[in-house]
Amino acid sequence: MSLIIPSVFIIVITIAAARKVNVFSSFCAGAEEGLKFTLSLVPVLAAVFMMCKLFEISGIADALAAALSPAMRALGVPGELAKLALIKPFSGSGSLSLLTEVLEKYGADSYVSRCACTIYASSETVFYVFALYFAGTDKKGRALPLAVVLLSTILSTCLSCMLCRVL
Template identity: 40%
Template sequence: MNSSVYIIPVLVVALFIYAAIKKVHVFNAFIDGAKRAIPLLIDLLPYICAMLVTSAVMEASGLNVCLSRILSPVFSFLGIPKEVGPLVIIKPFSGTGSLSILDSLFKLYGADSYIGRVASVIYGSGETIFYVSAVYYSAIGKKSPLSPLIICLVSSFISVVFASFVCRIL
């Protein structure tokens, strides 16, 4: 039998044992934490909605595919396969959208192909930068996250270039 099926139950039991030793009322602590989270959720909701709408509009309108075609010469120059262009563009906005693109790349080229491997590394090593930035900066109240956002986008793009290179030589 696989031991991984026991990990979550063991952790839950360990949490309750630790709480009993420390004399913490787990349910009351949970309720207090949930109460403190409600104002944060209200503050974050507009940012989350904005990012979800942005990513949905980009996918539905085909803007990501259009941008991919425009950037195709740059991608080719840097060794990034043009087929993963839509993934590179949508990944900073939407995890679900990029998963959908990854799935279609697998269906077209196969998971073990060069395109499939590059897409897998890009998907697995990237982050939904705009979503995380919106949530983080709304939580701390910072109004201008421009310089950290630029750094994140540049580092994400560099990781795409290296992913393409490493997958090409392996």
């Protein structure tokens, strides 16, 4: 597996050199394109990250987690994981620190921890991907895919816990 990336570089650069492409200037042109691209994303990222931070420190996340934990228990998700499930769509680093807490508290091989790991591994930071991918595109028709993805995230949370019980 670890050989994939170096081999890709070797293959591409060898073929480029064989076809008499100026590898250095092509690479620099690509890097410049990359810079322009990332720069255009920064304002959106800043706004979304601010929102996520506020969501966490204002206590809304905790309150929602407390309110949702009975419903989650009904769906088969351990109540202790309500906060993780809630933060995961917003913040990768936030949910990672929560996951670490859970592993520390319950031990790596407990049911709760295995659930937490599966939830973490099988879902994305939806709002982050949303901000990144939709930055600078037409505002029309964004709501439907977001709703679909959020639904599937809920499904993946429940399924994770179910599968952890069986497997």
